[in-house]
Amino acid sequence: MKWLELLTVAGATLAAAVTVVVLYSLGVRLTAIAGDVQQASPGLKRSLAYVCFGLCGLAVLFGLYLIIPYFSG
Amino acid sequence: MVALVIALALFFDFTNGFHDTANAMATPIATGAIKPKTAVTLAAVLNLVGAFLSTEVAKTVSGGIIREGSEGVQITPDIIFAGLMGAILWNMITWLKGLPSSSSHALFGGLIGAAIAGIGFNSINLEGLMQKVILPAIFAPLIAGIVAYVCTRLAYALTSRQDPETGSKLTQKRGGFRTGQIFTSSLVALAHGTNDAQKTMGIITLVLIAAGTQAPGSGPQFWVIAACALAIAIGTYAGGWRIIRTMGAGLTEVKPAQGFAAETSTASAILASSHLGFALSTTQVASGSVIGSGMGRRGTSVRWNMVGKIALGWLFTLPAAGIVGALTALLVKTGVVGVLIAAVAGTAAVLFMFFYSRKSAVGHHNAIEVEEAGQAVRFAKKKAMARARAKAKAHSKAKAEANTKAEAQTSTEANTSAEATTEAEAEAITTKDAQR
Numbered sequence: 252m253k254w255l256e257l258l259t260v261a262g263a264t265l266a267a268a269v270t271v272v273v274l275y276s277l278g279v280r281l282t283a284i285a286g287d288v289q290q291a292s293p294g295l296k297r298s299l300a301y302v303c304f305g306l307c308g309l310a311v312l313f314g315l316y317l318i319i320p321y322f323s324g
Numbered sequence: 325m326v327a328l329v330i331a332l333a334l335f336f337d338f339t340n341g342f343h344d345t346a347n348a349m350a351t352p353i354a355t356g357a358i359k360p361k362t363a364v365t366l367a368a369v370l371n372l373v374g375a376f377l378s379t380e381v382a383k384t385v386s387g388g389i390i391r392e393g394s395e396g397v398q399i400t401p402d403i404i405f406a407g408l409m410g411a412i413l414w415n416m417i418t419w420l421k422g423l424p425s426s427s428s429h430a431l432f433g434g435l436i437g438a439a440i441a442g443i444g445f446n447s448i449n450l451e452g453l454m455q456k457v458i459l460p461a462i463f464a465p466l467i468a469g470i471v472a473y474v475c476t477r478l479a480y481a482l483t484s485r486q487d488p489e490t491g492s493k494l495t496q497k498r499g500g501f502r503t504g505q506i507f508t509s510s511l512v513a514l515a516h517g518t519n520d521a522q523k524t525m526g527i528i529t530l531v532l533i534a535a536g537t538q539a540p541g542s543g544p545q546f547w548v549i550a551a552c553a554l555a556i557a558i559g560t561y562a563g564g565w566r567i568i569r570t571m572g573a574g575l576t577e578v579k580p581a582q583g584f585a586a587e588t589s590t591a592s593a594i595l596a597s598s599h600l601g602f603a604l605s606t607t608q609v610a611s612g613s614v615i616g617s618g619m620g621r622r623g624t625s626v627r628w629n630m631v632g633k634i635a636l637g638w639l640f641t642l643p644a645a646g647i648v649g650a651l652t653a654l655l656v657k658t659g660v661v662g663v664l665i666a667a668v669a670g671t672a673a674v675l676f677m678f679f680y681s682r683k684s685a686v687g688h689h690n691a692i693e694v695e696e697a698g699q700a701v702r703f704a705k706k707k708a709m710a711r712a713r714a715k716a717k718a719h720s721k722a723k724a725e726a727n728t729k730a731e732a733q734t735s736t737e738a739n740t741s742a743e744a745t746t747e748a749e750a751e752a753i754t755t756k757d758a759q760r
Contacts, residue, residue, distance in 0.1 A: 257459070260597045260604070261467045265474065267592035271508075272475040272585055276482035279500035283483070311511065314592070318518075318599045319377050 270310050278303035325401045326535045328667065330528055332408045334555045337524040339415040340427040341371065341559020344520060346567035347424070347590065347610035348512035351583035354572030357505035360565075366506075367513040368561035374517020375525075375553030401531050402656045403438045405663070408527070409670050410434030410649030414641060416677045422566035423637040426605035428523055429461065430645040437646030442653035460597075461638065464604040465612030468593045472613040475585035476620025483581065501580035508587035513560070515594040516606050521556045525549055570630070571614060578614070579621065586610075586617040608638065 281300035285293040348370075349363040358366065411427070411434040418425040479501070525544040532545075544552075572578065578586070590606075590613045597604040611634060618626040652670075655662040 257463060260593070261463075261471075263596035264467055264589065264593040265471050267596060268471050268475050268585075268589045269478065271588045271592070272479050273482065275501070275504050275584065276479045276581075279504075280483045282500055308507075311507075314595065318595050 267310075267314055271307055274303050274307035274310065278307065325405070325663070326531055326537070328663075329401050329405045329408065329531045332405060332412070333524050333527045333531070334551055336408050336412050336415070336427075336431065336527075337521065337552050337555035338559035338562075339412055339419070340520050340524070341368075341556040342562045343415050343419055343425075343427050343559075343567060344516055344606055345560045346571040347606050348509050348516055348587075350568045350571035350610075351578050351586055351614065352505045352509045353568060354578045355502060355505060355580045355583045357502045357580060357583065358509070360568075363509070364561050366510060367516075368557040370510050370513035371517035371521065371560045372553050372557040374514040374519075375521035375556060376549060377514075377518050400442075401534055402663075403442045403653060404435070404527060404531055404534075406438035406442065406652035406656055406666070407431065407435035407649045409652040409666060410437055410645040410647070413648050413670065413673055414645040416674055417644075418637055418641070419566060420677055420680065421637070422570045423634055424567050424571055424607045424611050425634075425637045425641045426461075426607045427520060428605050429638070429641040431523060431527075433642035433645030434649035436642070437649030438653040440646070441650035442657060460604050461608060464593070464597075464608040465615070467604075468589050468609040468612035469616030469619075471593065472586045472589040472616030473620040475589055476582050476617040479581045479585050480621060501584040504584045505580055505587060508584055508591060511591040512587050512594070512610070515591050515598075517553070517556065519594055519598045519606055521552045524552045524555070528552070570634075571610065578617070582617040582621055585620065586613040589613045589616070 278300045281296050281303060285296035285300060345364055345367055348367050349358070349360075352358045353360050353363050408431075411430040414425070414430040414433070415427055418430075525548055528548045528551075529544045532548075590610045593604060593609045593613070594606055597609075615626055615631060652666045655666045
């Protein structure tokens with residue numbers, strides 16, 4: 252049986268999904284904070300939010316890069 | 325015969341496409357992230373792209389279950405024809421019932437049945453069957469469900485906001501997830517293209533090799549890839565609205581954050597598994613994710629009787645498609661007349677199911693029923709209700725403007741009121757949480 256492969260798939264799925272969800276959630280949270288009325292530095296929070304969204308997008312692209320055989324040669 | 329099999333394979337690809345649109349697009353449609361028509365178009369395009377991206381799966385498909393090559397028995401176009409017949413008929417039946425069953429299982433079931441009837445029981449590689457079909461069928465929904473559960477909990481934990489001084493709840497502002505859903509559902513559609521279109525390519529290549537028009541061991545030819553990609557894209561565009569309804573509203577009611585978590589889990593599970601060579605069924609992964617995300621959010625209930633129905637559908641997929649495949653294989657064995665009878669009977673059955681479905685058409689306008697969303701409301705407090713009503717007013721205004729060419733006035737009104745009630749429910753839950 253391919254228990255090891257099964258574990259790998261489960262682990263990879265968990266790692267990938269958690270990375271994307273955590274980054275995106277942080278982005279959503281920071282956007283929400285930046286939108287608050289009394290906020291010391293909304294600009295900083297907003298740019299941090301965009302950094303989170305950007306990292307999330309990069310994580311997805313990296314995943315695709317790993318999977319598409321054209322790139323990995 | 326070869327041409328007939330290729331045509332049938334492409335038709336299977338088509339049914340696969342519209343059967344599985346739901347996997348990618350049910351949750352964003354349910355949460356209103358994308359309009360139904362736009363959603364299926366997007367899914368179709370991404371399926372097309374995905375089918376061209378990778379042909380790794382195509383090279384390994386169907387190998388390992390039926391013994392082929394020098395040691396085993398030679399697989400003939402007849403067997404594949406019979407197998408495809410079984411797969412297509414089962415896909416049509418489950419579509420009619422709105423059950424999200426696995427197209428790949430239908431294909432495997434049909435092929436296995438056809439091989440048993442056409443060649444004999446020894447043609448089946450039991451260990452391969454266990455490893456490639458039965459174990460993944462158990463673990464695919466489990467893995468996806470657990471991951472989706474964890475992700476949903478994380479998404480809600482990270483975005484729940486409370487005033488540090490008074491402890492009262494702030495507006496949650498989780499609207500960002502709705503935008504995110506557009507991307508994650510696109511990813512699922514892409515994953516589906518890289519995974520499921522390959523199966524048909526593999527079948528056609530197998531037929532071509534069996535017929536001797538292609539060298540054994542070579543990959544799919546370009547026209548095969550293009551034809552399969554097109555067939556699955558057209559199928560996706562046609563849209564299996566019945567299954568979208570089951571996935572989007574039948575299992576559990578879906579909020580944007582849940583949908584985001586579910587889709588991310590689905591996409592990563594499919595991509596990871598197809599890349600690491602452990603084939604999981606797209607449909608089962610997606611269903612598992614939706615259920616998992618339903619369990620991950622407090623106050624959401626999962627409709628377990630619907631889950632049971634679907635699980636029963638999964639159990640029957642393999643044997644049912646197998647029986648049809650076996651019967652077709654027996655018919656085909658009798659010669660040309662048998663092939664003709666099988667082809668005519670199959671076409672008649674498909675046409676009958678199509679016209680039968682017309683009686684109670686489920687289209688993009690009524691794919692996600694309002695009542696079902698309304699049923700979700702269980703406890704809505706007065707305060708929350710009032711707040712939600714104010715919110716809903718602003719919402720409905722914007723919605724009404726956006727939906728100027730809405731098909732029916734009543735449907736938009738019903739939609740917004742349903743949204744209001746679900747929002748009220750969310751508010752009620754969060755206030756409850758805050759009080760705890």
